[in-house]
Amino acid sequence: MNATEAESAASPPANHDGKPPAILVEDLVVRFGEIEAVGGISFSVAPGEVFGLLGPNGAGKTTTIRVLTTLLEPTDGRAFVAGFDVREQSLEVRASIGYIPQAISVDGALTAYENLDFYGRVTGVPGRERRQRIEEAIETMQLQPMLDRLARTLSGGMLRRLEIATALLNRPAVLFLDEPTVGLDPTARQMVWDHLGALREQAGTTILVTTHVMEEAERYCKRLAIIDIGHIVEQGEPRGLMERTGSDSLEGVFTSVTGRHINETQEGRLSDVRAQRRVAGRLG
């Protein structure tokens, strides 16, 4: 390792309380050929915080999550998760996180329990602890009534709870959720958020969540960054952002900062994801 590599693998700067932030992103850039999906964003998330990444379709939210979960190499900039460098210490990062992607991630041809067992194996939960961890995840996400059902027969809300349970098996310090409530009805949405809140309180899990739904972010995120065309246009606590821009909602903050309504910027891909969630019954 040369001096520059050693520097880039160094621990991230500590917060005022001496602890490193759970997530630290500095001047992150991701290009796909000519397309600049992420254009130099910076933010940090404190341990135990629920942080929202908000923005319209194509803003760069999923791309940012893919870098933070080590699935994609950034073009430039640095990022640390749980104190580890995503470029240099990807194995340590992976051992510290749970990730629930935007698309459905469980196997429709397996039962809920079989999915949990499978994820326990692939996330490296030691055999002797697997059963205990699965029991805990079942309890936390209240999955008892659905354990023997094939995943393809579960409703969208049940599927999301199962997916969150699979991501908890390695007891992650940081949990990434990409659009956890897309396609869910209000009751299922509420349930997902209640479970995430409980997880944060009980296990101190840091949660990074992306959403287009401004009211959800306003209600459940302690802090958030609004991202548009690869750039952070505002970040802070929801109330502070609204006060600063003289808006009475986060939608208003977005409009005030970009001059556009958030829905005007959509490319129609959201409807694809919604449709996918609705036909979850055809999974597998």
Ligand SMILES: Nc1ncnc2c1ncn2[C@@H]1O[C@H](COP(=O)(O)OP(=O)(O)OP(=O)(O)O)[C@@H](O)[C@H]1O
């Ligand atoms: N593998 C890829 N190759 C080329 N372009 C890509 C790739 N992945 C993403 N992009 C482009 O990068 C930009 C950001 O995409 P990204 O998926 O991160 O947006 P997003 O904020 O998650 O959007 P959505 O709300 O629709 O999920 C878009 O213009 C997208 O088309």
Ligand SMILES: [Mg+2]
């Ligand atoms: Mg996305």
